Amino acid sequence: MGAIQAPTPAMQDWHTELRTASCYITTAAPTAMTLDGDHLRIAADLAPSLVAALDQVLTHPMYTGGDWEPEPFALAPPAALRDGDDVLFAGFGGAWAPNELRGDADTLVRDCFEIAYGDVAPLRGALAQL
Numbered sequence: 001m002g003a004i005q006a007p008t009p010a011m012q013d014w015h016t017e018l019r020t021a022s023c024y025i026t027t028a029a030p031t032a033m034t035l036d037g038d039h040l041r042i043a044a045d046l047a048p049s050l051v052a053a054l055d056q057v058l059t060h061p062m063y064t065g066g067d068w069e070p071e072p073f074a075l076a077p078p079a080a081l082r083d084g085d086d087v088l089f090a091g092f093g094g095a096w097a098p099n100e101l102r103g104d105a106d107t108l109v110r111d112c113f114e115i116a117y118g119d120v121a122p123l124r125g126a127l128a129q130l
Contacts, residue, residue, distance in 0.1 A: 010052035026112040040089040054124040080126040
């Protein structure tokens with residue numbers, strides 16, 4: 001169990017839970033995230049509010065104090081790629097850790113993903129460049 005943070009208005013439906021070496025990023029939107037192979041897919045219009053959620057993590061004392069394990073989960077540097085009206089997150093391989101999967105084999109919906117603190121800033125940077 002981690003420290004669940006109150007969302008800022010800019011985060012919209014995103015919430016953060018800070019843990020020892022990683023955090024959970026959760027959404028209240030029922031179909032905001034889907035699994036596409038080893039990639040996580042969100043609607044591109046959700047990217048700015050997800051950046052705000054990552055900013056909350058990056059400015060929290062749990063992160064800035066450096067009392068976390070620096071090892072990233074990512075198999076490669078995190079990337080955010082535009083795919084039509086969506087954004088695909090690449091580089092995490094099987095490291096996305098869902099709290100819940102819903103849907104059939106073709107459309108698995110997630111309400112949460114886990115990200116190591118070492119991957120937060122690179123993912124935020126990749127999203128901000130879109």
